[in-house]
Amino acid sequence: MTPDKRKPGLSDEQIAEKLGLGRRTVAEIRCVGERNYYGVDEWEKAQEFKEKQCRAFAERGVSASTKKYVERRKVE
Numbered sequence: 001m002t003p004d005k006r007k008p009g010l011s012d013e014q015i016a017e018k019l020g021l022g023r024r025t026v027a028e029i030r031c032v033g034e035r036n037y038y039g040v041d042e043w044e045k046a047q048e049f050k051e052k053q054c055r056a057f058a059e060r061g062v063s064a065s066t067k068k069y070v071e072r073r074k075v076e
Contacts, residue, residue, distance in 0.1 A: 010018070016026040035043075 012023050012026045012030060015021075016023045019026070
């Protein structure tokens with residue numbers, strides 16, 4: 001599908017509302033489905049990324065995640 005025809009997915013809240021379920025129930029179903037789809041190595045990479053981002057935020061605050069965008073804009 002081309003990018004101009006893609007539509008954003010529904011949030012857990014939107015799915016819950018459409019199906020008459022609780023948000024947490026929908027989140028649990030999504031997580032189980034994701035576990036079946038993604039391998040353990042992908043989960044480990046995601047966990048490492050989250051830990052790295054949390055540490056950077058604790059050390060440098062918001063600039064830890066926005067600095068690269070500011071620097072990229074200066075180059076442009």
